[in-house]
Amino acid sequence: MVTRTRMISAELNGLRAAVRAGMIGPMPPRALAAAARALRWYGPLGAATALPAHRFPGRTGLADDRGTLTFGELDRRCNALANALRSRGVGVGDTVGILCRNHRGLLEAMSGAAKTGASVLFLNTDFAAPQLRDAVDREGVTVLVHDDEFAAAADGLDLPRLTESDLDDLIAGADGAPPPAPSGHGSMVILTSGTSGRPKGAPRPQSRSLALPGGILSKVPFRGGEAMFVGPPLFHGLGLTSAVLALGLGSTLVLRRRFDAERVLDDLEAHRCTSLVAVPVMLSRILAVPGVRTRDLSRLRVVMTGGARLDAGLGGRALAAFGPSLYNFYGSTEASCITIATPDELAAAPGCVGRPPAGTTVAILGDDDRPVPPGTIGRIFVDTPARFGGYTGGGGKDEVGGLMAVGDLGHLDGGGRLHVDGRADDMIVSGGENVHPGEVEDLLAAHPGIGEAAVVGVPDEEFGQRLRAYVVAAGLTRDDVRGHVAANLARHKVPRDVVFLDALPRNPAGKVLKHALPDAAGPPPG
Missing domain, CATH: 3.40.50.12780 (ANL, N-terminal domain)
Structure with a gap:
């Protein structure tokens, strides 16, 4: 205390x-x-x-x-x-x-x-x-x-x-x-x-x-x-x-x-x-x-x-x-x-x-x-x-x-500043590798063609979990989204699935409701 x-x-x-x-x-x-x-x-x-x-x-x-x-x-x-x-x-x-x-x-x-x-x-x-x-x-x-x-x-x-x-x-x-x-x-x-x-x-x-x-x-x-x-x-x-x-x-x-x-x-x-x-x-x-x-x-x-x-x-x-x-x-x-x-x-x-x-x-x-x-x-x-x-x-x-x-x-940088990397219960383990969705979400949101992004882990028979990205974007394909991540992060952080939405579900305080994402625990829509 x-x-x-x-x-x-x-x-x-x-x-x-x-x-x-x-x-x-x-x-x-x-x-x-x-x-x-x-x-x-x-x-x-x-x-x-x-x-x-x-x-x-x-x-x-x-x-x-x-x-x-x-x-x-x-x-x-x-x-x-x-x-x-x-x-x-x-x-x-x-x-x-x-x-x-x-x-x-x-x-x-x-x-x-x-x-x-x-x-x-x-x-x-x-x-x-x-x-x-x-x-x-x-x-x-x-x-x-x-x-x-x-x-x-x-x-x-x-x-x-x-x-x-x-x-x-x-x-x-x-x-x-x-x-x-x-x-x-x-x-x-x-x-x-x-x-x-x-x-x-x-x-x-x-x-x-x-x-x-x-x-x-x-x-x-x-x-x-x-x-x-x-x-x-x-x-x-x-x-x-x-x-x-x-x-x-x-x-x-x-x-x-x-x-x-x-x-x-x-x-x-x-x-x-x-x-x-x-x-x-x-x-x-x-x-x-x-x-x-x-x-x-x-x-x-x-x-x-x-x-x-x-x-x-x-x-x-x-x-x-x-x-x-x-x-x-x-x-x-x-x-x-x-x-x-x-x-x-x-x-x-x-x-x-x-x-x-x-x-x-x-x-x-x-x-x-x-x-x-x-x-x-x-x-x-x-x-x-x-x-x-x-x-x-x-x-x-x-x-x-x-x-x-x-x-x-989260982590502290060399200047003592705090960075929040995501919820503790949101961490994804794919093929034995830890992936913090916030890192991938930040990278996607920085793309000029992407307005919003959320990343979750879904069950995968081979890797235990795989990454699925939900993005609000115009004029982009799944390959465009995956390629952007692949060019900037390690291979195990590239989402296997990409789902395009008109908007992410949020609560009144602006937090993304990941449990409300369509088929967040099942196969990718469409």
């Missing part, structure tokens, strides 16, 4: 970064007292809207599909919802599940529920009805808040449900004054992505530590009082962390219910955004918009990506389009932020995920649980100030010497 010395270092690093970014700054005594009271009463999640409301009540805090709200208006709506929920008996010991896209209702449900002392569970908007029912039952949800479009998926659940219109009615009919302090603070629960199995709840107690936000701010130059567009879903760690960070900075948070690349560019211009948060596939689609380089993005200083693999080719295109403003965030639901690559690091080592912030340790261990030399691929183990304590259903991640397994394979 993080030692006391490293924790103090992380806190001091976080404090300095928070002051430099404007997250902490001068306030009138009355506002300072009110902000401190909100943090003490409601915890960081409940106070997420209260803190900027006390500092900047008249500043635009949120822009979404319904318009804009000042920080003061947003927090009053959260207070009203909290008071309405309290009148219905919601409080400490309850869990409020939130099944919402990116809009004000999610923030209101999050802050409002936390102000009652209830725990908050963020649910994947891609869940089908059986998955939703399983998560609700397993995580002990007592109230479900959901968008109108998910009513069918929620039908049959035996618990109180609140739709978007219900939220508006409750808020309109309740007092917007701060609710009384609850007797305790609930936890925040984010579900794992489920790309390698059943989604599991990863709860975290509410912490006033500055190690996590400060660690990000020490690497990424977000600044207070600006405007940030957050594209990833807020039920995902990257999206939620970025949104809460924007609120803490007193920056205008720009959200859209659905991602549309051209609309994002419109928003970046209209709101004069200085920062954009997007998963790699979103970046790729933004860069594909005709005329993207003619847009007025002169204020855009930060483009932060994460949540899925950033291949070197896409990183290079983003740096060319946006200048030295690209930051590559690497984290996990269980560990939170692990490393962040800066523009200089991406220029020196394309595709890397950089170095950890203060207080975080990263090690690459071999099968014998010992550190491996730089350049050698092994299992990634970490210790972070914000790591979780175990899943809600019991159990946790493997540990070695106080370091927690992430579930990824």
Whole structure:
């Protein structure tokens, strides 16, 4: 676990970064007292809207599909919802599940529920009805808040449900004054992505530590009082962390219910955004918009990506389009932020995920649980100030010497920068040779005629497994794809099968769902 010395270092690093970014700054005594009271009463999640409301009540805090709200208006709506929920008996010991896209209702449900002392569970908007029912039952949800479009998926659940219109009615009919302090603070629960199995709840107690936000701010130059567009879903760690960070900075948070690349560019211009948060596939689609380089993005200083693999080719295109403003965030639901690559690091080592912030340790261990030399691929183990304590259903991640397994394979280069080579359970053994699909995927994605690529192992009678590549490409043949790999990598890394698709299946956070690829375990289609 993080030692006391490293924790103090992380806190001091976080404090300095928070002051430099404007997250902490001068306030009138009355506002300072009110902000401190909100943090003490409601915890960081409940106070997420209260803190900027006390500092900047008249500043635009949120822009979404319904318009804009000042920080003061947003927090009053959260207070009203909290008071309405309290009148219905919601409080400490309850869990409020939130099944919402990116809009004000999610923030209101999050802050409002936390102000009652209830725990908050963020649910994947891609869940089908059986998955939703399983998560609700397993995580002990007592109230479900959901968008109108998910009513069918929620039908049959035996618990109180609140739709978007219900939220508006409750808020309109309740007092917007701060609710009384609850007797305790609930936890925040984010579900794992489920790309390698059943989604599991990863709860975290509410912490006033500055190690996590400060660690990000020490690497990424977000600044207070600006405007940030957050594209990833807020039920995902990257999206939620970025949104809460924007609120803490007193920056205008720009959200859209659905991602549309051209609309994002419109928003970046209209709101004069200085920062954009997007998963790699979103970046790729933004860069594909005709005329993207003619847009007025002169204020855009930060483009932060994460949540899925950033291949070197896409990183290079983003740096060319946006200048030295690209930051590559690497984290996990269980560990939170692990490393962040800066523009200089991406220029020196394309595709890397950089170095950890203060207080975080990263090690690459071999099968014998010992550190491996730089350049050698092994299992990634970490210790972070914000790591979780175990899943809600019991159990946790493997540990070695106080370091927690992430579930990824990677290596450190000579400069100490981390490179992620793929999931540990994705490694392919073909004819006795280990193949890490990320290496082949990066090479394919760098081909100018290939838009997306995924590589999996499928059963093979002779070699045990063989490689199959799924590519989104125009004007290429199977021989073209195989020949490109053969010209750059060893023979055992050349895919035997090549399948062309119109698009790769992805979850809302942009991760490729390899289990959803057509016939991923059988003969090649066509």
